[in-house]
Every structure is written in C-alpha cells, then in structure tokens.
Amino acid sequence: MYGFIxxxxxxxxxxxILLALLLLAAVFLLLMEIVYPWVSTLMPYNDVSV
Structure with a gap:
C-alpha cells in the first residue's frame, strides 16, 4: 500500500517526501479532530459497574 502511494x-x-509528510499530517489531524471525538461519544465510559 505504501509503495502504491x-x-x-x-x-x-x-x-x-514533503508530500508524504503533508499526507501524514493531514491524516493525523483528521483523526484527532473528527474521528476520535466522534468515536469517544460512542464509548461506554459511564457504564462501569464494580
């Protein structure tokens, strides 16, 4: 896959090399700003029973 890119x-x-670094930064930003916050709303953090 990396060879294809x-x-x-x-x-x-x-x-x-510069374009690859920019792509990595874009993917990182997309994950941190959009994907992970959306997934965290779906996680059952408050459903803890001891």
Missing amino acids: WRHLPGPRPVK
Missing part, C-alpha cells in the same frame, strides 16, 4: 506521488524524491 509512493509511486503515485508526483515529482522527484524530495517533493515526494
């Missing part, structure tokens, strides 16, 4: 990024190696 690497082959489809345009430009020489330094540009590909």
Whole structure:
C-alpha cells in the first residue's frame, strides 16, 4: 500500500517526501479532530459497574 502511494506521488524524491509528510499530517489531524471525538461519544465510559 505504501509503495502504491509512493509511486503515485508526483515529482522527484524530495517533493515526494514533503508530500508524504503533508499526507501524514493531514491524516493525523483528521483523526484527532473528527474521528476520535466522534468515536469517544460512542464509548461506554459511564457504564462501569464494580
């Protein structure tokens, strides 16, 4: 999968590295700002019985 992404990024190696880092940052931001807060509302944190 990573090879597929690497082959489809345009430009020489330094540009590909920069684009790959930007993609990683975008995925990280998407997960932290949208996905994880949405999933945390679905988690049963208050349903604890001892």
